[in-house]
Amino acid sequence: EAQVTQNPRYLITVTGKKLTVTCSQNMNHEYMSWYRQDPGLGLRQIYYSMNVEVTDKGDVPEGYKVSRKEKRNFPLILESPSPNQTSLYFCASRGANNEQFFGPGTRLTVL
Amino acid sequence: KNQVEQSPQSLIILEGKNCTLQCNYTVSPFSNLRWYKQDTGRGPVSLTIMTFSENTKSNGRYTATLDADTKQSSLHITASQLSDSASYICVVSENGGFKTIFGAGTRLFVKA
Numbered sequence: 001e002a003q004v005t006q007n008p009r010y011l012i013t014v015t016g017k018k019l020t021v022t023c024s025q026n027m028n029h030e031y032m033s034w035y036r037q038d039p040g041l042g043l044r045q046i047y048y049s050m051n052v053e054v055t056d057k058g059d060v061p062e063g064y065k066v067s068r069k070e071k072r073n074f075p076l077i078l079e080s081p082s083p084n085q086t087s088l089y090f091c092a093s094r095g096a097n098n099e100q101f102f103g104p105g106t107r108l109t110v111l
Numbered sequence: 112k113n114q115v116e117q118s119p120q121s122l123i124i125l126e127g128k129n130c131t132l133q134c135n136y137t138v139s140p141f142s143n144l145r146w147y148k149q150d151t152g153r154g155p156v157s158l159t160i161m162t163f164s165e166n167t168k169s170n171g172r173y174t175a176t177l178d179a180d181t182k183q184s185s186l187h188i189t190a191s192q193l194s195d196s197a198s199y200i201c202v203v204s205e206n207g208g209f210k211t212i213f214g215a216g217t218r219l220f221v222k223a
Contacts (some may be wrong), residue, residue, distance in 0.1 A: 004154075035213075040215060041215060042213040042214055043202075045210065045211055045212075048209055050209060056209070058210065090154050098145075098204075100157060103154055104153060104154055105152070105153065
């Protein structure tokens with residue numbers, strides 16, 4: 001089954017403790033991206049990747065890092081999380097027909 | 112600044128009725144416009160995608176329109192069902208399609 005998976009689905013952590021949210025897709029898509037969703041604001045793009053080793057900033061990249069060492073994986077790294085990064089995070093991948101597939105989401109709480 | 116604005120913020124309709132959701136954007140250069148449906152707590156699911164040259168696209172009971180001159184789009188839902196209760200999000204891509212700007216969504220409630 002074609003899908004985008006994220007782990008963990010839920011995470012509660014404390015300020016400053018490094019964390020990684022994994023994202024994997026099995027559709028051989030070149031384009032992947034990360035978004036955060038906050039109430040009343042809609043999804044905002046954090047980073048995107050056009051292919052392996054090619055990444056670029058979205059609208060809200062501050063405080064986040066990404067890497068794309070292989071096509072199927074696109075982890076999101078928070079080196080020093082802060083409470084304002086409490087949010088719902090979605091990973092997505094997009095195929096040649098421009099249809100974007102979203103993962104199930106990761107709800108992160110930073111205390 | 113590139114923006115996508117949706118209206119109304121929320122909408123309540125009776126089962127079986129039709130409704131239309133609006134999306135205005137200022138994104139430039141324009142690549143494509145997509146409508147998504149997002150159930151609570153889940154990732155968005157694509158409904159339609161339109162490029163500059165397309166002015167209407169249907170997916171079952173969902174019909175999207177695009178006026179690239181006025182930078183407006185609408186999503187029309189016909190014969191609504193209880194399962195249509197969700198957020199509907201308008202998304203516009205710029206810059207060859209790599210950067211995407213999301214609207215805040217319209218929250219639709221369909222009541223029996």
